[in-house]
Amino acid sequence: MEPTRKLDPPRTGDSPSPGAPKSREPERIFGESGREIQQWEITLGKVIFYLTVVTALWFFYWLNGIQCPC
Numbered sequence: 614m615e616p617t618r619k620l621d622p623p624r625t626g627d628s629p630s631p632g633a634p635k636s637r638e639p640e641r642i643f644g645e646s647g648r649e650i651q652q653w654e655i656t657l658g659k660v661i662f663y664l665t666v667v668t669a670l671w672f673f674y675w676l677n678g679i680q681c682p683c
Contacts, residue, residue: 642655
């Protein structure tokens with residue numbers, strides 16, 4: 614039977630201390646292809662998403678008002 618493997622101690626250099634000042638640089642976001650995604654692309658995507666959701670909700674609300682005359 615093998616002895617239990619001990620976990621490596623956490624490295625302190627990986628994360629900043631709680632009192633460290635935050636950097637003012639905007640966070641860079643990369644897509645799956647490795648290309649940097651610009652902030653305006655994220656905003657445009659959110660606008661399109663929310664307009665789609667609102668349109669779908671309106672459509673189903675309108676569709677619910679149409680009743681079968683049978």
